[in-house]
Amino acid sequence: MIREVKAEVKKNDQMSSSTLEDETPMPPLNRSVYKKLPVWDFEDVYTQDAPPKHMTCARSLRNNKDDWFKEAFLPNIRLFMHKDNINMSEWNRLSHFTSPFGFMGLQYNDVMEAVKLIPIPKEPLIVPKPGSDGCVSCAVVGLGGILNGSKMGKEIDAHDYVFRMNGALIKGHEEDVGTRTSVYVHTAHSITSSRGSLKKYGYTSIPDDKGIKHVMFAEGIRDYQWMTGLLKKERVAAGQYRNSRPWTYYNDHFDERRxxxxxxxxxxxxxxxxxxxxxxxxxxxxxxxxxxxxxTIFTALHVCDIVSAYGFMTEDYRNYNNYYYDTDKTHVIFFINHDYNLERDTWKKLHNTKVMKLYQKTGTGEQKKP
Structure with missing residues (x-):
């Protein structure tokens, strides 16, 4: 059970130079010492930004009245890390949490080499479309086999923004998964491994739409090493991806402003x-x-007004292949590092409380009404 601590808004990210000189990185914590997740007094305290601007969308999920959602949801939670919002105090606080939730066990210099290169976002991840009513609609497209034969492509593309992640194989599946990609979410592993694992399905690269925005998060030190190479436009200097050229995985569309x-x-x-x-x-x-x-779903829930999720686990997941691009009969694989049952139940709960719309089918293949 999480110890409930009131979330605090950090008013100042910058520390005085004298304070910074006095502070040093805390010694790395060894996660092997803990037999289960350690829970700190500040476990449920998060950095938040200034309150969001006045919302003009009456249909926004931020106006949802469900008690569970209202209690849990923080509309102004800080979404992005960049070179100006991680100082020594923040490093020491976040060093209590293992990756990707913090820096536990990682060396300060190894991580901060990358963090100090991360650009400050020049604009929000998404902005209302010109001439709209102020409501931003977003589709989040997963890889689930439920999309095979769904013919959801046109509906997906009709959203203002389309979020995808991981392999995001589109060619040959446009009728079911759409053609557009506005935001691509990835780790170093997901963007590199897809080239090999999906090659037999015709995959060659991540989506390359003009103006696409790339969102990354760090599973561990290999991601920071990847980011260092990516943002310096140099080969990765050490670790699992040593000598790799990260920018080549972004189809010449990589722009640090996005x-x-x-x-x-x-x-x-x-x-x-x-x-x-x-x-x-x-x-x-x-x-x-x-x-x-x-x-990716929760990123969309924090930047969009109306969210629809496609290709995510539903109650009848056993009726579908693992992925929509599978050509042979497959089954959903449950990896030990993810709680798929919990995610399935959460997507259904968000759907039932009308926070988002989850694409579902019945046993006869008919789509359920939200």
């Missing part, structure tokens, strides 16, 4: 308030985290 890195506080908030798995009480606690798709 590159965002999810803040560890935002990721921990999602885990703690919406997807807190019982697996965190076991010996594998340190690798348990929400899926990339889950982080």
């Amino acid at each position: 590159f965002y890195v999810l803040h560890p506080d935002f990721l921990r908030y999602i885990r703690n308030r919406f997807l807190r798995s019982q697996h965190l009480n076991g010996r594998f606690w340190a690798i348990v985290r929400p899926t990339n798709g889950a982080f």
Whole structure:
């Protein structure tokens, strides 16, 4: 059970130079010392930004009246980490949490080399379309086999913004999954592994729409090493991706003005308030985290007014292949680091409370009405 602590708004990100000189990085905590997730007094305290501007969309999910959602949802939670909002005090606080929720066990210099390169976002991740009523609609497209034969492509493309993650294979599946991508969410592993694992399905690269925005989060040190190479336009100097050229994975569309890195506080908030798995009480606690798709859904829920999710786990997931691009009969694979049952139940809960719309089918293939 999370110890309830009132979330605080940090008014000043910058510390005085004299204070910075006095502080030093705390010694890295060894996560192997803990037999289950350690819970600190400040576990449920998150950095928040200034209150959002007045919303003009009456249909916005922010106006949802469900008690559970209103209690958990923080509309002004800090979404992105960049070079000006991680100082020594923040480093020491976040060093109590394992990746991707903090910096536990990581070396200050290794991580901060990358963090100090992350650009300050020049604009919000999404903005209302000209001539709209102020409401921003977003589709989040997962990889679930439920989309095979769904013919949801046109509906997906009709949204103002389309979020995708991981392999995001589109070619040959446009009728079911759409053609557009506005925001692509990834880790170093997901963007690199897709080239090999999906090659047999015709995959060649991530979506390359003009003006696409790239959102990354760090699972561990390899992601910070990747970011260092990416933002310096140099080969990765060390680690798993040593000698890789990260910018080549972005189809010449990489632009640091459209590159965002999810803040560890935002990721921990999602885990703690919406997807807190019982697996965190076991010996594998340190690798348990929400899926990339889950982080993408919640990113959309915090920047969009109206969200529809497609290709995510539903109650009848056993009726479908693991992925929509599978050509042979497959089954959903449950990996130990994700709690798929919890995510399935959470998507249904968000759907039933009208926070978002979840694409579902009945046993006969008919779409359920929201």
